[in-house]
Amino acid sequence: MAARWQQTVAPLLPTAAGEAAWRYVLGAYAGPDRHYHALAHLATMFAVLDAHPEKASDAAVLELAVWFHDAVYDSLRHDNEARSAEAALQYLQGSRLSAEQLARLDYLIRRTQHHARTEPNDGLDTALLLDADLWILGAEPAQYAAYARQVRQEYNLVPKLLYRPGRAKVLRHLLEAPQLYRTRYAQQQRDAAARRNLAAELQAWENGRGLDDLSG
Structure with missing residues (x-):
């Protein structure tokens, strides 16, 4: 998992910023209250995306959406997706992602709150993310x-x-x-x-x- 993170983030962030983001992500998913929404869930999602015959239009943004989509997970709150999106944008400040890519990342993470809903701005990358997130159901x-x-x-x-x-x-x-x-x-x-x-x-x-x- 560390190698995959490095492959995605190294071209986008300075070394120190990338390492800080990795420590945050690793700590978030390794929390003692994480039983399903942990690193194993991300590993499954990445395996699904790797095997999927359709590929993302923006692979870097989709990969980052997977990494951050459950970064904040508090079972007693209803704004986890919004807070996860905010964390992603915070840790990716100063990255080589364009403003449009950051906006798309924010959108993708927030979309994981409502899997059954269809939105006008959905596209292939949204479909890939949501399908991978729900893969366990089948x-x-x-x-x-x-x-x-x-x-x-x-x-x-x-x-x-x-x-x-x-x-x-x-x-x-x-x-x-x-x-x-x-x-x-x-x-x-x-x-x-x-x-x-x-x-x-x-x-x-x-x-x-x-x-x-x-x-x-």
């Missing part, structure tokens, strides 16, 4: 169950009485989306399995047993 049932439990751990301060309806609302919102995935590749690879997993978790919460009913 995993094998045992892997999906592990993901669901990790997310629950990140919300351990929220009692089950409150977590259950909130999580159920998120699951229904995703299931009601006309398209979970935006690229043809992701639709073919993950959509059907993702909908099965989401429906199974929703049923588990609705029957009162919660994650105990998920396989794995």
Whole structure:
């Protein structure tokens, strides 16, 4: 992961600034409260983008969006994406990115707040980012169950009485989306399995047993 960061950032930032940004990113994703939204999640996203037959129109901006999109993650707040975007722009001050690229980076990170929504300014890079972010939803049932439990751990301060309806609302919102995935590749690879997993978790919460009913 360090080599990948260096490959992306070295051409864009002076050495000291790049190292400061790396320390920030590494510390953010290695926090003790990170169970799913950690470096392993980023590694999966990068693997998806590497394997994807469609490639970003601006690879550097997309890579940076992956690195920073969950840099701020507080389960008790609703502005994590905005704060993550602000952190990205702060650490990339003085970079060789143009004003247009920085604006696009800000947009991409903020878009990860609403995966099911379609916006007029969306394009291929948005589709690639959002599809990679949701890739886990179409995993094998045992892997999906592990993901669901990790997310629950990140919300351990929220009692089950409150977590259950909130999580159920998120699951229904995703299931009601006309398209979970935006690229043809992701639709073919993950959509059907993702909908099965989401429906199974929703049923588990609705029957009162919660994650105990998920396989794995």
